[in-house]
Amino acid sequence: MSAITLRNVVKRYGAVQVVHGVDLTIDEGEFVVLLGPSGCGKTTTLRMVAGLEDVSEGELSIGGRVVNNLAPKDRGVAMVFQNYALYPHMTVRQNMEFALRPMKLEKSVVDKRIADTAEILGLSPLMERRPAQLSGGQRQRVAMGRAMVRTPKVFLFDEPLSNLDAKLRTQVRWEIGKLHQRLGTTVLYVTHDQVEAMTLADKIVIMRDGYVEQVGTPEEVFAHPKTTFVATFIGSPAMNMIDGRIESGRMVAEGISFAIPARYHVSEGQAVTLGIRPSEIKIAASDDAGALDARVEVTEYLGNEALLDLRIGRHEMVAEVPAADRVEPGRTIRVRFNEAALHLFDAQTGKTLAL
Amino acid sequence: MDKPSTRQAILVYTLLAIILIVFMMPIYLIVSSSVKPSPIMFQKPPAFIFPVTWEHYVDLFTMRPFAKFIMNSLIVALGSTAFSVFMGSLGAYAISRIRHKRINDVAFWILSMRMFPPIAVVVPYYIIFKTVGLLDTPLALIIVYSTANIPLTVWLMKGFFDEVPTALEEAASVDGYGLVETFWRITLPLAAPGLAVSAVFCFIFSWNEFLFALMLTGSEAQTATVAVMSFWSSDAVQWGRIMAGSFIILIPGVIFVLTCQRWLVRGLTMGSVK
Ligand SMILES: Nc1ncnc2c1ncn2[C@@H]1O[C@H](COP(=O)(O)OP(=O)(O)OP(=O)(O)O)[C@@H](O)[C@H]1O
Ligand SMILES: [Mg+2]
Numbered sequence: 119m120s121a122i123t124l125r126n127v128v129k130r131y132g133a134v135q136v137v138h139g140v141d142l143t144i145d146e147g148e149f150v151v152l153l154g155p156s157g158c159g160k161t162t163t164l165r166m167v168a169g170l171e172d173v174s175e176g177e178l179s180i181g182g183r184v185v186n187n188l189a190p191k192d193r194g195v196a197m198v199f200q201n202y203a204l205y206p207h208m209t210v211r212q213n214m215e216f217a218l219r220p221m222k223l224e225k226s227v228v229d230k231r232i233a234d235t236a237e238i239l240g241l242s243p244l245m246e247r248r249p250a251q252l253s254g255g256q257r258q259r260v261a262m263g264r265a266m267v268r269t270p271k272v273f274l275f276d277e278p279l280s281n282l283d284a285k286l287r288t289q290v291r292w293e294i295g296k297l298h299q300r301l302g303t304t305v306l307y308v309t310h311d312q313v314e315a316m317t318l319a320d321k322i323v324i325m326r327d328g329y330v331e332q333v334g335t336p337e338e339v340f341a342h343p344k345t346t347f348v349a350t351f352i353g354s355p356a357m358n359m360i361d362g363r364i365e366s367g368r369m370v371a372e373g374i375s376f377a378i379p380a381r382y383h384v385s386e387g388q389a390v391t392l393g394i395r396p397s398e399i400k401i402a403a404s405d406d407a408g409a410l411d412a413r414v415e416v417t418e419y420l421g422n423e424a425l426l427d428l429r430i431g432r433h434e435m436v437a438e439v440p441a442a443d444r445v446e447p448g449r450t451i452r453v454r455f456n457e458a459a460l461h462l463f464d465a466q467t468g469k470t471l472a473l
Numbered sequence: 474m475d476k477p478s479t480r481q482a483i484l485v486y487t488l489l490a491i492i493l494i495v496f497m498m499p500i501y502l503i504v505s506s507s508v509k510p511s512p513i514m515f516q517k518p519p520a521f522i523f524p525v526t527w528e529h530y531v532d533l534f535t536m537r538p539f540a541k542f543i544m545n546s547l548i549v550a551l552g553s554t555a556f557s558v559f560m561g562s563l564g565a566y567a568i569s570r571i572r573h574k575r576i577n578d579v580a581f582w583i584l585s586m587r588m589f590p591p592i593a594v595v596v597p598y599y600i601i602f603k604t605v606g607l608l609d610t611p612l613a614l615i616i617v618y619s620t621a622n623i624p625l626t627v628w629l630m631k632g633f634f635d636e637v638p639t640a641l642e643e644a645a646s647v648d649g650y651g652l653v654e655t656f657w658r659i660t661l662p663l664a665a666p667g668l669a670v671s672a673v674f675c676f677i678f679s680w681n682e683f684l685f686a687l688m689l690t691g692s693e694a695q696t697a698t699v700a701v702m703s704f705w706s707s708d709a710v711q712w713g714r715i716m717a718g719s720f721i722i723l724i725p726g727v728i729f730v731l732t733c734q735r736w737l738v739r740g741l742t743m744g745s746v747k
Pocket of ligand 2: 276
């Protein structure tokens with residue numbers, strides 16, 4: 119029993135409200151990622167689950183039990199802190215032992231768990247060192263190890279990979295995923311890195327300014343963003359946005375009209391925002407009547423693909439094209455949007471117009 | 474910084490030597506006078522070479538129960554130090570961790586007790602201890618010294634506790650430890666240098682204190698500092714015994730400071746948080 123439920127959870131610091139009524143259900147064994155820009159309340163939410171911050175309003179339960187007033191030590195969660203929080207007067211081994219001691223396990227079990235965890239995280243040669251004698255990345259792995267040895271029911275991670283180099287980050291990310299599959303632990307994982315979110319999550323929770331913008335699988339948040347914020351936050355390079363208006367049942371922007379995919383509900387004259395992913399902007403033939411004029415400002419070569427920074431009317435847009443099709447900067451080309459892949463949002467509210 | 478030149482080095486060492494001589498001179502006088510035969514004690518110019526005698530030390534322990542007075546001093550000083558460091562740490566921890574806009578006023582109020590002129594309260598203390606029957610007991614001195622030592626410890630330890638990141642305590646609480654255990658196993662060990670500093674200050678103050686010890690003790694609980702002064706009477710000042718007693722009084726303080734010194738290390742919390 120380790121499902122986590124947040125019901126209208128609010129956090130206030132004095133008069134300042136930083137988390138506004140979060141509703142969220144994390145099923146047992148689920149890997150949920152809290153994703154959002156800096157300062158949006160991810161850490162605060164995680165700390166409320168851990169019991170390190172009081173819940174100002176609402177209800178928080180773990181395993182069916184309301185834990186609003188339960189001390190952290192009684193919640194059965196393990197946490198990896200954003201700033202490590204290693205015990206500086208203990209060696210790496212002692213740090214792990216310390217985390218295990220309240221569980222009152224047999225010495226042989228403790229030793230085996232520590233050895234296994236050290237092996238997984240590549241900490242074996244560092245076991246007798248103190249935190250001050252470790253690099254940033256090594257400390258981060260110790261922080262992970264200290265949480266992992268406990269094999270808790272609920273795992274809380276606060277940006278555990280932020281200080282690792284690219285190679286180690288991929289490796290540890292993979293280890294976290296594997297660990298989750300093996301142990302079936304419920305995980306709440308905070309990050310502002312969307313690659314981590316997309317690769318690890320069963321479910322992504324996208325937060326902004328203390329509000330939950332959207333909850334969904336990685337596919338859902340990528341393919342069906344509910345707001346312009348989610349649309350531009352997920353996906354790299356970010357989705358292009360153009361202002362437009364509904365005229366005669368078609369969406370008109372920059373003097374070009376597009377057919378509206380059937381999944382959208384619009385009304386005549388409505389101001390809308392049109393979103394198009396860079397990969398859905400195609401280079402068109404010069405005589406294509408439904409295409410737009412685009413001036414190529416910058417070309418970025420990425421290997422398989424190239425990014426074209428385009429100026430279309432008064433909009434800056436990015437197109438992702440096969441590297442072979444890339445164009446010299448300064449030229450004007452014709453581009454066509456893949457109409458089936460258009461996203462439509464209400465220009466006022468930023469909410470999707472999908473049915 | 475550049476490597477100091479030879480001239481700088483000479484300057485620095487000369488200065489250090491002068492300071493050392495100034496500070497060590499009284500100690501030299503104590504030591505030499507304590508083993509000097511009485512007749513040549515005040516010879517001018519002072520004799521630097523003289524027959525060493527132990528008679529002052531022998532007198533000290535045979536004419537008076539000086540060993541007992543030393544014991545009293547130890548009981549009082551160690552007792553007050555232990556009690557003050559314990560209570561002071563708890564108070565300091567509370568002040569360090571409680572988030573309240575008036576908490577600094579509380580801290581200052583506690584420290585202000587230390588600023589009280591001791592002599593103003595000697596008589597009230599005398600009356601109180603006489604009433605409750607604690608006159609001439611080590612406990613009376615332990616209580617009095619603790620009222621001065623606890624505020625000092627609170628102030629010293631608050632600074633050290635402030636340096637221990639709260640994230641460590643949070644980590645321990647998530648790991649399954651309660652408040653007391655977290656304090657005992659994480660916070661206090663990381664504030665160990667503060668404990669050492671506080672203990673040194675408390676011990677030295679209690680060990681050297683004279684006024685309260687003189688007023689509140691008689692023959693039973695008399696401390697070494699008071700005992701030494703009893704060799705000073707209106708008709709004769711027994712300098713040899715005073716010096717011998719003074720030298721013995723110096724020793725425990727030095728031992729205590731040296732013992733505590735190994736805890737005075739910096740950077741204990743290095744590497745704990747980003
Ligand atoms: N103790 C506090 N008192 C007042 N405001 C706070 C406190 N802690 C956090 N906040 C505010 O709450 C908001 C959310 O902070 P939080 O640490 O949860 O952000 P985050 O999403 O984890 O950001 P990051 O990605 O930078 O770690 C921020 O605006 C922050 O300034
Ligand atoms: Mg954070």
